[in-house]
Amino acid sequence: MIRSALRNVIPIQKMDDMMKRLLLSALCTLTFSSAFANDELPGFDEITVKTTHRTRPVAGSIWYPVGTKTYKGLRGDNPVFVGNYAYVGAGVKEGKFPLILFSHGSGGNMFSAGWLFSALAKKGAMVVAVNHPGSTSGDSSPRRSILLDERAKDLSATLDTILNDPNFNRYIDQSQIIAAGFSMGGASVLNLAGARWDREKFSQYCKTYKSADPGCIFFSKGGVDFDHLPDGFIGNAKDERVTKVVSIDPGYTVAFDKASAKDIQIPVQFINIGHQDRTFGADLEAEGNNILSLIPDASYAVTDHGDHFAFLPSCKPEGTALLEADNDDPVCTDPEGTDRVEVHEQIQQYMEKFIGLD
Incomplete structure (x- = not known):
């Protein structure tokens, strides 16, 4: 016509x-x-987690495969880091998907690995992340960050919340619940798997590396008394519902009780970022704390290049200058030859294979 x-x-x-x-x-x-x-973009929504160990609710977010689209929203974008787009409040794709609980590092937040959450959701996983009070962006205190057992409790409470949420629970494959974390979060998920902290070892580590380990430096600035760590520090935070663990450049693993680490019966994937400039606490191989030799079903991967901070989102051109002006950690300054996008892609691929998304 x-x-x-x-x-x-x-x-x-x-x-x-x-x-x-x-x-x-x-x-x-x-x-x-x-x-x-x-x-395609993932779906995104926010959740509120009520706990018995916190005086206020914990803020959380969920990324997931999309069934019906809504509108695009930019999440995690700020003057330093590039954010990620998602369909806000979109319907969930029909099916059953692995659930990943994610724990951020010290001073991070529930958007600190948005690049990873987006990628995993597009591959067929649901990812839940929370802001750990007292250890998150804008609310990071040495005296509260040292309460490491509370981080694992945050994750268990988050799992309770999402498994009881009618908007999401019917899409979760409860036989595949993976706890994943970066840096301090990488240690928190090991705690969730059954590894227990040893106060004497932690104290000795931070006394030895008080001028070399960024976390110990941070704790020292806040006047943390390493000889009198809180009683809950050594508590059992194991959650039997977790079926696998991914621990990325974890901190303080040298301070775990060896017997408890040997008792971890689920698969654990460790990922180190790059081959240089690792702190002793994050070096998982024989030259470092050698935690790989303790956990029975542990696997190991390492990215070709990069360092600890290369895990964080890609930085904006002005990011480095802003951090320098605030005398903040140089989280945008990567080792020469590092392509942060390539580092991210490698980590994503390691996780996809381990979880079974590839």
């Missing part, structure tokens, strides 16, 4: 030229749509 109508007003040659342009335009549209479809 359109072609017939055009004949009445456009000469044949011009009409053919126009049809070519229309066809080319349509082809470009289809190509763009296909490219967009291959780079």
Whole structure:
């Protein structure tokens, strides 16, 4: 009908030229749509976690495969770091998906690994992250960050919340509940798997590395008394519902009780970032704390390059200057030759294979 109508007003040659342009335009549209479809966004929503060990609720978020779309929202974007887009409040795709509980590092937050959450959700996982009070961005206190057992309790409470949430619980494959974390969060998920802290070892470690380990330096600045760590510090935080653990550049693993680490009966994947500038507490190999030799079902992977901070989101051009102005950690300054995107892709691939998403 359109072609017939055009004949009445456009000469044949011009009409053919126009049809070519229309066809080319349509082809470009289809190509763009296909490219967009291959780079689909995850779903995102926020949750509130009520706990018995905190005086106030814990803020959380969930990333998941999309069933029905809503609108695009940018999450985790700030003057230093690049954020990630997601469909806010979108419907969940039908099916059953592995659930990943994520614990951020000291001073991080529930968006600190948005790049990873987005990628895993697009591959078919649900990812829940929380802000650990007293140890999160804008609310990071040495005296409260040292309460390491409370971090594991946050994760268990988050699991309680999401498994009882009718908006999400029917999509969760409860036979695949993975606890994952970075830095202090990497240690927190080992705590959740059954490893227990040893106060004497922790105290000795931070006394020995008080000028070398960033975490111990932070604790010392806040006047933490390493000889009188809280009683709850050594408590049992094991959650039997967790089926696997991914621990990325974990801190303080040298301070775990060896017997409790040997009793961990679930698969644990350790990931180190790069081969250089590791602190003793985060070096998992024989030259470091050698925790790999303790856990029966442990696997190990290491990225080709990068260092501890390369796990964090890609930085904006002005990020380094802003951090220097605030005398903050150089989290945007990577070792020479580091491509942070490549580091992220390697970590993502290691996790996908371990979880079974590849």
